[in-house]
Amino acid sequence: MMPVIRFGVSLEKELLEALDGFVEENLFVNRSQAIRHLISNGLAESKWQCNNEVAGSLTMIYHHHRRGLVAQLTRLQHERNNLILSSVHLHLDRGQCMELLAVRGRAAELTALADKLRSVKGVRYARLTMARLAGGEHHDET
Ligand code: NI
Secondary structure (H helix, E strand, O other): OOOOOOOOOOOOHHHHHHHHHHHHHOOOOOHHHHHHHHHHHHHHOOHHHOOOEEEEEEEEEEEOOOOOHHHHHHHHHHHOOOOEEEEEEEEOOOOEEEEEEEEEEEHHHHHHHHHHHHOOOOEEEEEEEEEEOOOOOOOOOO
């Protein structure tokens, strides 16, 4: 078993309350377990995998009324169309849209695309999930 190291963490009160809420909602036994979960999930999708070929999904929620937003999202997606396999647009209510993009490419490129889309004013949420692709062309078992 890996040795466990204790260390101190300083957090704003608000963030600590949010962490406690997260612990409770997800039925973690304590803060340490929740923090372990958050760190390993975060790192799995970060710079560690920058050069790896990955496939994943990008979920966005935005207010389509916002001036210029739709045009900007469309332009960004056309610029990186080599990374986008498919997209689905759902009209959630009168003002909000959800867009799901199936993506594939280098992790760093996908992360950059997600960061750009997230930074568009009016985008409330943009989350990228990625899974590393295993080597080999086929997955036949023969
Ligand atoms: Ni819509």
